[in-house]
Amino acid sequence: MIQHIDVHAVLQESVSGIYTDLVTRPTGRVVRERIEHAMATAHGAVALARIDFTRVGCIDYSCADEIVAKLLRGRPAVLVLTGISDGHREAIEPVLAGHRMAAVIERSDGTLEAVGAPDAAVALLEELVARRLAVRTPGGTLALTLA
Amino acid sequence: MTRLIEVPTQFDDRSFDQFASAFAGATADGERLLFDAHAAEWASPYGLVGLLAAGQAARSSGGGGGGGERPLLTAPTHAEVLTYWTRAGFFREAADLFEIHGKVPRVKAADESDVLLPVTPVRAAEDVHAVVSKIQERAAAILASELGLDPKATMGFAMALSEACQNIVEHAGTGGWVAVQAYDWRRKLAKRVVVIAVADAGVGFRHSLEPTQSKRFGARWGDAAALEAALIQGVSRFRDPGRGQGLAGIRRYLARWDGKIAIRSGTARIAIVPKWDDDVPLKDGLPAFPGAQVLIIIPEQGSTKR
Numbered sequence: 184m185i186q187h188i189d190v191h192a193v194l195q196e197s198v199s200g201i202y203t204d205l206v207t208r209p210t211g212r213v214v215r216e217r218i219e220h221a222m223a224t225a226h227g228a229v230a231l232a233r234i235d236f237t238r239v240g241c242i243d244y245s246c247a248d249e250i251v252a253k254l255l256r257g258r259p260a261v262l263v264l265t266g267i268s269d270g271h272r273e274a275i276e277p278v279l280a281g282h283r284m285a286a287v288i289e290r291s292d293g294t295l296e297a298v299g300a301p302d303a304a305v306a307l308l309e310e311l312v313a314r315r316l317a318v319r320t321p322g323g324t325l326a327l328t329l330a
Numbered sequence: 331m332t333r334l335i336e337v338p339t340q341f342d343d344r345s346f347d348q349f350a351s352a353f354a355g356a357t358a359d360g361e362r363l364l365f366d367a368h369a370a371e372w373a374s375p376y377g378l379v380g381l382l383a384a385g386q387a388a389r390s391s392g393g394g395g396g397g398g399e400r401p402l403l404t405a406p407t408h409a410e411v412l413t414y415w416t417r418a419g420f421f422r423e424a425a426d427l428f429e430i431h432g433k434v435p436r437v438k439a440a441d442e443s444d445v446l447l448p449v450t451p452v453r454a455a456e457d458v459h460a461v462v463s464k465i466q467e468r469a470a471a472i473l474a475s476e477l478g479l480d481p482k483a484t485m486g487f488a489m490a491l492s493e494a495c496q497n498i499v500e501h502a503g504t505g506g507w508v509a510v511q512a513y514d515w516r517r518k519l520a521k522r523v524v525v526i527a528v529a530d531a532g533v534g535f536r537h538s539l540e541p542t543q544s545k546r547f548g549a550r551w552g553d554a555a556a557l558e559a560a561l562i563q564g565v566s567r568f569r570d571p572g573r574g575q576g577l578a579g580i581r582r583y584l585a586r587w588d589g590k591i592a593i594r595s596g597t598a599r600i601a602i603v604p605k606w607d608d609d610v611p612l613k614d615g616l617p618a619f620p621g622a623q624v625l626i627i628i629p630e631q632g633s634t635k636r
Binding site for chain 1: 455459462466482488489499571572573576582
């Protein structure tokens with residue numbers, strides 16, 4: 184099954200109901216721990232987790248590292264990032280590249296893209312296909328097999 | 331006895347060493363300090379937050395003269411200067427640190443104009459959230475319409491500001507201040523610029539990095555080496571491999587928009603110098619000043635060649 188995690192909702196519950204930005208390490212740590220907890224206590228086997236950043240304002244480098252990089256390092260399931268804006272990518276991409284890691288982004292049209300270190304990005308997409316979590320579409324792009 | 335410290339008439343990063351020299355000399359014997367700003371004609375955001383850091387340091391080191399007294403501050407006498415310092419939020423913060431002499435006008439800290447973020451205290455992560463939230467509301471229009479930055483650059487600006495403020499929370503061991511302002515920089519560029527200034531009177535980069543970095547540098551270890559390690563090599567006092575991303579991220583952002591960063595800590599100052607500036611990359615042996623002071627300048631886009 185696919186687990187959906189609304190990062191904005193987690194942020195509002197974790198830190199403050201008024202801020203929409205993922206900034207500072209303490210905030211990133213609290214949000215990540217809540218996401219990890221949600222994934223660990225999900226009912227049924229989670230094959231893939233959609234981490235949805237819709238309605239999240241700014242993400243700084245510290246939060247990108249504390250949330251995205253550390254979640255990927257723990258790898259409780261395959262992670263797919265959605266609702267990612269250009270501004271979010273500006274923080275996430277260099278942080279992942281610095282760790283020689285990659286993450287999958289699901290664009291608004293449902294196609295997948297891997298960002299981060301180039302070698303890790305290629306390997307990640309190949310793994311998704313090999314595990315039948317993603318397939319090549321007629322247009323040559325990748326999409327998730329699970330809805 | 332009271333020791334006098336003159337605040338430079340044009341108080342910015344260029345004249346800060348003159349101020350730091352007077353501060354270092356006056357604080358040597360623990361007498362009460364008098365910061366004399368009566369002749370001040372102009373102060374940049376860097377000057378204002380730097381003056382607060384000096385007041386913070388004076389209070390914590392007994393520069394109030396003992397007996398719990400605060401250091402003295404004579405306010406500028408020029409009405410326009412006084413109004414600007416008030417609008418910039420300086421006196422709101424200074425009231426806790428100094429015994430202020432002079433008539434401070436009852437003007438609210440600015441909610442419009444070129445003061446994008448008045449002098450704002452940064453003590454905890456919650457303060458950084460407030461700063462980032464506020465700056466995004468106000469900076470978007472200025473960055474895009476006045477500086478010609480891509481509207482998408484606003485989020486990068488907020489990220490850079492967040493990381494600069496977090497240096498205080500994570501490393502200073504005390505609180506500090508941040509201020510952001512847009513102004514015409516006629517002397518240097520004849521262009522509009524946005525300036526971020528962050529200052530604290532905490533432990534500084536050398537002290538923060540010493541446990542993990544001093545052996546690596548050996549005899550070279552000092553304020554300059556610590557700044558080099560932090561800004562150029564991206565090292566952090568934490569062993570977590572993800573640390574040190576903040577200053578690296580600021581550098582990337584500034585490289586894209588032809589901006590400048592300079593950090594002063596202790597007796598050294600390091601800068602990433604764009605083509606339009608003639609600053610030196612690294613200065614050592616400066617007058618000692620506590621904590622760290624960060625200056626970030628983003629110029630109006632287009633030709634920035636001198």
